[in-house]
Every structure is written in C-alpha cells, then in structure tokens.
Amino acid sequence: GAVVSQHPSWVICKSGTSVKIECRSLDFQATTMFWYRQFPKQSLMLMATSNEGSKATYEQGVEKDKFLINHASLTLSTLTVTSAHPEDSSFYICSASQVQGGVEAFFGQGTRLTVV
C-alpha cells in the first residue's frame, strides 16, 4: 500500500521554542492531508485539514496561530508547533489519501513531541 512518512519520529524541545513536523506521501500525490493529535490512552483528535496550495482548515478549538500548517506540494505537509509549552506534549499523526483513491487513508508513524 501507499506510504506516508513523518519526520521526526520523536522530538524534545524547550518550552517557548517552535518545532516543525513533516509529513510526506512517498509514492503518491495527496491534495489533502490531515493532522491529528493523540494524548496517552485517548483517541485521535482531528486538528486540521491541510490543502495543497491553500490555507488549512482548522477544527473548532484548535488555534491556527499556534499550529501552523503548510502544504506547499502534493507530497509534503508541515505542522509547526509555535511557542511550544508542556501541555503541547503529545503524539502528532498525519494522514493522506490518494487523489481520487477512495476511502482508505494512509497514516504516518507519528511524531512524539515532548516539551520540557
């Protein structure tokens, strides 16, 4: 099946700094990618929809100025956590679907962010 890769797999940063997470579709093009956040023992929460060449669409309650999303090409979306704080520590996961490919979504392996 199609592969979605996230980088880095884990990152530790100091409070107040910004962290960028990359999501790449390795063997297919994706006009839309999705970003999720998952806290321990909880389900995935959809944060935003990343649209290639246009602004991201954020879910209610997600601060767009804190979680900057850029989808500059058909194979790359980035999520930047700005001015990170310990409460932003979480597991961030992206997903992508093939253009006109149907229902199946392919998820990255996730990025574990720890803010100290």
Place this chain on the structure above:
Amino acid sequence: LAKTTQPISMDSYEGQEVNITCSHNNIATNDYITWYQQFPSQGPRFIIQGYKTKVTNEVASLFIPADRKSSTLSLPRVSLSDTAVYYCLVARKEGSSYKLIFGSGTRLLVRP
C-alpha cells in the same frame, strides 16, 4: 459527521473469532464505514471498508445491515499480535478526500 459508538474494551483468547459491533445511527447516504487498527505509538492502519452488506478481505470481514446504522467487524482466529485498539469510523467525502473523525475505539486484549 456521524458519531460512532463501540465497546470500550473486549477480551478474547488466541484462536477465537472476535466480533466488534459499532453503532452509527446518523450515517448519511453517501458515507462509508471503515475500520482501523492502532498499536501503541504507531499511526492507525486501515483494516476494511464497506457501504452495505458484507465485505471480506484477507484479514477481516465487515457486516453491515440494510439500515446501515451499525456494523460489525469480524476478526477470525485472533492471535496475540491482534491486541490493539480498533476504531470504527464513518467516512464522509469533503472535496477530494474523505474526512475521518475517530471515536473512542475498542481496546482488544487477546490472551494466550
């Protein structure tokens, strides 16, 4: 999107068949039903999708009644490695992609 409700947890033993039922009473005409599996510290993995009746692939079967308000994922002869969280989702097309909203999921524990 239609909210899904499924058991919080289930226990089983190796070699048994496991059936996880999910309700999605507010499913819309063009929505699809899809199931994902997630292991700790990994992204979810697609298992199966369906619209109505029965769908079978190499790992699972999906049963959907005519009213589509529920669905049942059937895992034949589970093994220890099937211990994971299983999510039932309703997929609705928005633009060129299907939007997935995750519910609470079912934690399946397979015992020896």
